[in-house]
Amino acid sequence: xxxxxxxxxxxxxxxxxxxxxxxxxxxxxxxxxxxxxxxxxxxxxxxxxxxxxxxxxxxxxxxxxxxxxxxxxxxxxxxxxxxxxxxxxxxxxxxxxxxxxxxxxxxxxxxxxxxxxxxxxxxxxxxxxxxxxxxxxxxxxxxxxxxxxxxxxxxxxxxxxxxxxxxxxxxxxxxxxxxxxxxxxxxxxxxxxxxxxxxxxxxxxxxxxxxx
Numbered sequence: 711x712x713x714x715x716x717x718x719x720x721x722x723x724x725x726x727x728x729x730x731x732x733x734x735x736x737x738x739x740x741x742x743x744x745x746x747x748x749x750x751x752x753x754x755x756x757x758x759x760x761x762x763x764x765x766x767x768x769x770x771x772x773x774x775x776x777x778x779x780x781x782x783x784x785x786x787x788x789x790x791x792x793x794x795x796x797x798x799x800x801x802x803x804x805x806x807x808x809x810x811x812x813x814x815x816x817x818x819x820x821x822x823x824x825x826x827x828x829x830x831x832x833x834x835x836x837x838x839x840x841x842x843x844x845x846x847x848x849x850x851x852x853x854x855x856x857x858x859x860x861x862x863x864x865x866x867x868x869x870x871x872x873x874x875x876x877x878x879x880x881x882x883x884x885x886x887x888x889x890x891x892x893x894x895x896x897x898x899x900x901x902x903x904x905x906x907x908x909x910x911x912x913x914x915x916x917x918x919x920x921x922x
Contacts, residue, residue, distance in 0.1 A: 719769065722762045730755030 733752030735741070740748065 716769075719762070719766060722758075722765075726755060726758035726762050728755075729758055 729751065733748060733755045736746070736751045737748030742748070
């Protein structure tokens with residue numbers, strides 16, 4: 711049984727060391743406070759440390775922790791090789807995995823059933839593939855028909871515009887022809903009027919000549 715507790719011993723160590731350091735300081739700088747000279751302080755500190763070290767001889771030795779309880783590979787006083795530790799870890803992992811599979815009731819029959827289900831799903835997916843391809847083909851054909859219809863509508867619109875333009879050109883040509891015919895008639899009438907005027911002027915000139 712310890713004479714003093716560990717906490718008390720630690721306090722005594724610290725205080726004794728502090729007195730020794732202060733005594734050494736008094737001794738070095740020759741400082742004195744009344745009867746407390748450097749020699750006195752140093753002596754008190756060293757005696758205190760000697761007493762503390764004497765008491766520490768009776769302290770019980772701390773029991774070492776048995777780390778083999780936490781790390782089983784340390785049992786026997788020899789550390790296991792990395793290979794052995796790795797094998798043990800793999801063995802523990804395998805055991806835990808087996809236990810988990812057992813608790814989940816995952817066995818060979820269930821895995822076989824799962825494999826069959828996956829194969830059946832694969833077969834069904836292959837059967838659906840042609841139908842999907844056909845639907846894709848029909849959709850593509852419908853899109854092409856829609857595109858062709860849109861192009862035909864564009865061509866019809868263009869043809870309609872060209873037809874209207876040709877109709878307007880024909881009307882314009884007809885109006886030009888009508889105007890040309892009217893101009894010709896007017897020119898002929900004006901020519902006739904000019905001829906009549908010439909005849910009148912000619913008659914007047916002849917009459918005036920006869921009077922002279």
